[in-house]
Amino acid sequence: MPLASLSGLTIYYETYGDGMDRSLVMINGLGSDHREWLYQVPAFRQHFRVVLFDNRGCGMSDAPPGPYTTDQMAGDVRDLLAYLGIERASLLGVSMGGLIAQKVAILYPDVVDRLVLACTGVGGEHSVKPSPEAMEVFRSYNESDPEGSLRDMLPYLYTPGFIERNDPEVDRFIRYALDRKQNMEGYMAQLAAISTHASYHDLSRIRAETLVITGDADRLILPENSEILAENIPGASLKFLAGAPHRLFAERWEEFNEKVLAFLTG
Numbered sequence: 001m002p003l004a005s006l007s008g009l010t011i012y013y014e015t016y017g018d019g020m021d022r023s024l025v026m027i028n029g030l031g032s033d034h035r036e037w038l039y040q041v042p043a044f045r046q047h048f049r050v051v052l053f054d055n056r057g058c059g060m061s062d063a064p065p066g067p068y069t070t071d072q073m074a075g076d077v078r079d080l081l082a083y084l085g086i087e088r089a090s091l092l093g094v095s096m097g098g099l100i101a102q103k104v105a106i107l108y109p110d111v112v113d114r115l116v117l118a119c120t121g122v123g124g125e126h127s128v129k130p131s132p133e134a135m136e137v138f139r140s141y142n143e144s145d146p147e148g149s150l151r152d153m154l155p156y157l158y159t160p161g162f163i164e165r166n167d168p169e170v171d172r173f174i175r176y177a178l179d180r181k182q183n184m185e186g187y188m189a190q191l192a193a194i195s196t197h198a199s200y201h202d203l204s205r206i207r208a209e210t211l212v213i214t215g216d217a218d219r220l221i222l223p224e225n226s227e228i229l230a231e232n233i234p235g236a237s238l239k240f241l242a243g244a245p246h247r248l249f250a251e252r253w254e255e256f257n258e259k260v261l262a263f264l265t266g
Contacts, residue, residue, distance in 0.1 A: 001060070004053075006079040012060035013053035013080060017045035022113070023086045024048035024264065025077060029095030030138065030194060031187050033059030035176050036094075039253035040260075047265055051089070053080060055100070057186025066189020070096075070123075070197045074103035081111055090114040090264055091208075094249055095221060096190060099123060099197045102229075105206045106199065115208040116260055119218055119246050121225030122232075124198025128224040130156070138220075139191065143184055150174050156220040157247045169250050203232040210236040211263040215244025215252070237263070 004011045014034055024044060028036045034052035037044075044050050054061040056068060056076055077100060081089060090113045093101030098120025105112045121127045129135070134156050142149045154163055154170065163170055210233045214226040223240065230238035239259055244252045 003060075004080055004083045006076060006083060009056060009064065009076065010062045011053055011056070011076060011080055013051060013084075015084070016041055016050040016052075017048055020045075020047065020049040022048050023051060023089035025051045025053075025081065025089045025091050027077065027091065027093035027097030027100050028055055028058070029097050030190055031058055031177070031180075031182055033180055038172075039250060040092075040257060043257045043261065047261065048090070049086075051080070051084065051086070055097075055190065057183060057190045059180060063183045063186035063189070066185065067192030067196070068189045070099045070103045070193050070199075071107065073100045073193060074107055077101075077104050078108045078111060087111065088113050090116070092116040092118065092260065093120065094118040095120055095246070096194050099194065099199070102199045102203070102206070105208050105210075106202045109205070109207045112208040114264055115206065115210040116263065117210065117212045117226075117229055118256075118260075119214045119221050119226075119248060120229070121221050122198070122200045122203065122228055123194070123196075124200055126198075126200040126228060128222045128228070130220055130222060134220055141182070141184070141187060143182075146178055146182065147174060150177050157245060158251050159217060159243065159245045162245070162251050167251075173247075173250070200228070200232065203229065204234060206233045211239065211260070212236055213239045213241070213248075213256070213259060215246065215248040216240045217243050218246045218248070220246040
C-alpha cells in the first residue's frame with residue numbers, strides 16, 4: 001500500500017501513467033477519497049503521470065485532530081510532491097480540492113504548472129453562499145444513518161433527472177461513500193478548513209495559467225463563485241457546462257474531461 005510519511009503525517013496515494021513527462025495532481029472534495037476520479041484516470045493517464053491521494057482526515061490517510069486549514073492541506077500537497085520527486089505539476093481541484101489547489105498556487109507558485117479549479121469558490125465574505133438548507137445537509141452528517149445523510153445530499157450534487165433515472169453513478173457514489181466508513185472527526189476538521197478559507201485578496205498572486213470550470217446548475221457552490229475566481233485570477237479562462245450540477249466531473253464526465261484536457265495539453 002503506497003503511503004507517504006510527510007512531517008509526521010501519513011498520506012495514502014496512487015500514481016498512474018508512470019513514465020509520462022508531465023505530472024497532474026488531482027485533489028478531492030469534502031470527505032472524498034482517491035476513488036473520486038473513476039471517470040478521469042483512464043483519459044488523463046494517457047497524457048500525464050497522474051497522482052491521486054486521500055486528503056488528511058479521509059480515506060486511508062491519517063486523520064489528526066482538527067480543525068484543519070486549506071493552508072495546511074496545501075502544505076500536504078507540496079510535501080507529497082517533494083516526496084515523489086516531482087518538482088512541478090499541474091493541479092486539478094474540485095470543490096474543497098479547488099480551495100486547496102488555490103492555496104498551493106498562492107503559497108508555492110514554483111511547483112504549479114497549470115491550474116484547474118472546478119466547482120469551487122473563494123470562501124469568506126466575497127463568496128456567494130448556497131441556501132441554508134444546502135449548508136445544513138452537509139454540516140449535519142448523521143453517523144447513525146450514513147446512507148440517509150448521503151441521499152439527502154444527492155439533490156445538491158446531481159441534477160434531478162439524473163437522480164430520477166437512477167443512473168449507476170448515483171449508486172456508485174453512495175456505495176463508495178459507505179465503504180469508506182467516514183471518519184467523522186476528519187470530516188468535521190475538513191469542513192472547518194472550508195469554512196475558514198478566504199482567498200479573494202490573494203488571487204492576484206496566482207501565476208499559473210488557470211481554467212475555472214463549473215456547471216451553471218450547481219446548487220452547492222453557486223456558479224457566481226466561479227465568475228469571481230475568473231475575474232480575479234490574472235488571465236484565467238472560465239467555462240460553464242450548461243445544465244451541469246456540482247458533480248459535473250461525474251455526471252458530465254466526458255464533456256468535463258474534454259475541456260480540461262484541452263486546457264492542460266494545449
